[in-house]
Amino acid sequence: MLAYLIRRLGAVIVMLLVVILTTFFIFYVLPKWSGQDIAVLFAGKNSGAEQLEGIRQKLGLSDPLLVQFWEFVKGIPLGRDYGSGDDVTHCGAPCLGYSFRTELPVWETVKDALPVTLALAGGAAVLWLIGGVTVGVVSALKRGSFWDRGAMITALGGVSMPIFFTGMIAMGVFVHSLGWISMDDSLTTKDSIGTWVETMILPWIVLAFLQAAMYARLTRATMLEVLGEDYIRTARAKGVTEPVVIRRHALRSTMTPILTVFGLDLGILIGGAILTETTFNLPGLGQEAVKAIQGKDLPMILGVTLCTALAIALANLVVDLMYAVIDPRVRLG
Amino acid sequence: MSDLKKTGAAVGEPVATDSPAPSAFLEVRDLKVHFPTDDGLVKSVDGLSFQLEKGQTLGIVGESGSGKSVTSLGIMGLHTAGQYGKRKAQISGEIWLDGQELLSTDPDEVRRLRGREMAMIFQDPLSALHPYYSIGKQIVEAYRVHHDVDKKTARKRAIEMLDRVGIPQPDKRVDAYPHEFSGGMRQRAMIAMSLVNNPELLIADEPTTALDVTVQAQILDLIRDLQKEFGSAVIIITHDLGVVAELADNILVMYGGRCVERGPAEKVFYEPQHPYTWGLLGSMPRIDKEQTERLIPVKGSPPSLINIPSGCAFNPRCPYADLPKDNVTREVRPELAESDPGHWSACHLSPEQRERIWTEEIAPKL
Numbered sequence: 001m002l003a004y005l006i007r008r009l010g011a012v013i014v015m016l017l018v019v020i021l022t023t024f025f026i027f028y029v030l031p032k033w034s035g036q037d038i039a040v041l042f043a044g045k046n047s048g049a050e051q052l053e054g055i056r057q058k059l060g061l062s063d064p065l066l067v068q069f070w071e072f073v074k075g076i077p078l079g080r081d082y083g084s085g086d087d088v089t090h091c092g093a094p095c096l097g098y099s100f101r102t103e104l105p106v107w108e109t110v111k112d113a114l115p116v117t118l119a120l121a122g123g124a125a126v127l128w129l130i131g132g133v134t135v136g137v138v139s140a141l142k143r144g145s146f147w148d149r150g151a152m153i154t155a156l157g158g159v160s161m162p163i164f165f166t167g168m169i170a171m172g173v174f175v176h177s178l179g180w181i182s183m184d185d186s187l188t189t190k191d192s193i194g195t196w197v198e199t200m201i202l203p204w205i206v207l208a209f210l211q212a213a214m215y216a217r218l219t220r221a222t223m224l225e226v227l228g229e230d231y232i233r234t235a236r237a238k239g240v241t242e243p244v245v246i247r248r249h250a251l252r253s254t255m256t257p258i259l260t261v262f263g264l265d266l267g268i269l270i271g272g273a274i275l276t277e278t279t280f281n282l283p284g285l286g287q288e289a290v291k292a293i294q295g296k297d298l299p300m301i302l303g304v305t306l307c308t309a310l311a312i313a314l315a316n317l318v319v320d321l322m323y324a325v326i327d328p329r330v331r332l333g
Numbered sequence: 334m335s336d337l338k339k340t341g342a343a344v345g346e347p348v349a350t351d352s353p354a355p356s357a358f359l360e361v362r363d364l365k366v367h368f369p370t371d372d373g374l375v376k377s378v379d380g381l382s383f384q385l386e387k388g389q390t391l392g393i394v395g396e397s398g399s400g401k402s403v404t405s406l407g408i409m410g411l412h413t414a415g416q417y418g419k420r421k422a423q424i425s426g427e428i429w430l431d432g433q434e435l436l437s438t439d440p441d442e443v444r445r446l447r448g449r450e451m452a453m454i455f456q457d458p459l460s461a462l463h464p465y466y467s468i469g470k471q472i473v474e475a476y477r478v479h480h481d482v483d484k485k486t487a488r489k490r491a492i493e494m495l496d497r498v499g500i501p502q503p504d505k506r507v508d509a510y511p512h513e514f515s516g517g518m519r520q521r522a523m524i525a526m527s528l529v530n531n532p533e534l535l536i537a538d539e540p541t542t543a544l545d546v547t548v549q550a551q552i553l554d555l556i557r558d559l560q561k562e563f564g565s566a567v568i569i570i571t572h573d574l575g576v577v578a579e580l581a582d583n584i585l586v587m588y589g590g591r592c593v594e595r596g597p598a599e600k601v602f603y604e605p606q607h608p609y610t611w612g613l614l615g616s617m618p619r620i621d622k623e624q625t626e627r628l629i630p631v632k633g634s635p636p637s638l639i640n641i642p643s644g645c646a647f648n649p650r651c652p653y654a655d656l657p658k659d660n661v662t663r664e665v666r667p668e669l670a671e672s673d674p675g676h677w678s679a680c681h682l683s684p685e686q687r688e689r690i691w692t693e694e695i696a697p698k699l
Contacts, residue, residue: 239448
């Protein structure tokens with residue numbers, strides 16, 4: 001199990017390096033090839049030649065690409081110094097560079113936005129996993145019943161309705177009409193848990209509803225398949241009571257495909273629940289990504305992309321470990 | 334009958350039915366298992382009766398879809414357990430196990446008999462064992478469902494059973510998972526699991542079909558040895574006449590959900606009465622005789638269980654269907670008739686015709 005863990009962690013690090021290389025290439029090299037000057041992106045179109053040259057020097061844009069790449073990678077664990085001589089700006093670890101737009105360190109922005117996104121994705125994930133799996137299991141066990149049909153039609157509706165639609169309606173009703181909830185759109189870690197929950201509760205429910213709908217359908221289909229397996233019949237042939245057959249024998253097998261999808265979904269959400277964050281105006285990573293892309297803020301895009309990749313990799317790692325706990329065949333393979 | 338019961342208290346009183354409790358350990362009377370589907374009623378088993386005594390082995394033989402497995406699952410009560418939202422199987426008739434009629438017994442009561450009084454070995458041990466639990470855990474579960482003991486005691490019992498079925502190093506292998514076992518070992522573990530509660534009735538549904546030929550004989554030997562040791566009644570379900578030749582005291586040949594011939598094994602093998610049995614024997618490879626002619630397959634395909642042919646269900650495939658007069662094979666369903674004591678068959682051919690065809694046409698070719 002330990003060897004498995006080490007192997008998986010190594011794979012995560014390699015994957016991150018590849019992500020850095022790819023994004024670095026796309027964002028720093030492509031503009032160069034297409035004749036765009038990164039220094040102009042940083043300083044603005046009306047800057048003088050001297051100013052631009054200063055920026056090139058400071059950011060090390062005239063260095064060979066490999067050197068630039070190495071400096072960037074090294075900056076993440078060690079921090080880095082921009083410029084030379086008297087004009088040195090130290091960027092502490094983890095250094096992801098400075099935003100072109102705000103001229104603040106990228107990490108500062110990411111650090112503020114990440115908790116919002118983590119809270120959004122994490123809270124919604126708990127809700128949708130519990131809700132979706134429960135509804136799916138009950139639907140499978142009551143297949144063809146009124147409950148089953150109702151739940152599956154609702155789920156179909158849930159899957160089909162976009163989040164900005166349900167989100168707008170939810171906000172319209174609970175925030176604007178009824179005034180039950182007031183949402184804080186400049187959420188920081190200094191705010192109280194109460195403020196966080198009040199701001200997050202609608203996004204959680206709306207996001208969870210959308211996802212739970214998918215999970216309910218997946219759970220139901222998987223459960224029905226598992227219930228037809230030979231080993232379920234064996235369990236019954238042993239005289240095991242039906243609730244135990246469901247809990248111990250069927251549910252455990254049902255969870256494997258659900259976990260796989262869950263790992264991907266969680267990673268994607270952490271990487272940017274852009275629609276949800278925009279709909280509810282939450283200051284999370286997704287919002288930052290949108291702003292960065294609109295402002296051609298290359299270091300910011302790179303920073304957000306890296307965080308996303310890390311989140312997806314870690315979420316998948318956790319899922320794979322859970323997978324190994326559930327299915328002994330994974331451990332040995 | 335109380336002397337046959339293991340624990341009198343838990344089994345409960347026999348339920349009153351029209352007919353008296355039989356003296357046989359297991360008696361199936363006029364069992365019908367029908368499945369309603371969109372295409373019509375599938376009559377998987379349509380009036381099957383047989384008896385089985387303790388210590389005896391009954392081989393149920395037939396091709397795919399003849400109702401063999403459906404019969405065994407019916408005895409185990411597995412057509413009614415956990416059929417979520419599926420259309421319910423319609424089961425009628427009587428199944429008497431040790432003086433208790435199972436079809437009229439409360440399902441939870443039948444569940445308590447499963448695994449303890451009657452146990453089952455399935456065809457493919459890889460899919461019949463849960464892939465996520467160790468062999469030991471699965472045996473422990475089977476034991477603890479029916480015995481109020483702690484895990485340690487149950488584990489000891491599991492190791493003991495693994496040892497008994499010939500698994501080497503049982504104290505280590507008990508923690509292995511099914512995928513770490515070979516096919517033969519898995520089936521041994523499955524047998525250990527089914528016998529952990531000393532069941533009086535063991536149903537083996539094609540126990541060797543999914544195994545290598547080299548281990549098939551070992552598994553059959555094991556089942557025979559264990560039966561001698563435990564004195565259980567055994568039903569072996571198979572399409573392989575070689576398997577029943579090895580094990581069975583009595584043979585029941587099924588076709589289209591009904592019994593077409595049953596009797597003592599040597600009678601069915603050496604004086605078979607039904608053309609379908611002849612066909613099965615003719616299609617069986619023999620190693621003890623020089624093969625001069627090709628195997629003779631039973632022509633045609635198994636009957637639709639929704640529209641079972643009228644008259645004798647075998648008539649569309651029977652080479653002798655025209656011998657009886659007045660088109661009787663296509664219009665009247667033949668009833669089982671006793672040709673020798675204990676040897677029954679359902680065929681319109683007269684005993685003389687059968688005698689002649691068997692000795693002149695069939696036997697010389699086998």
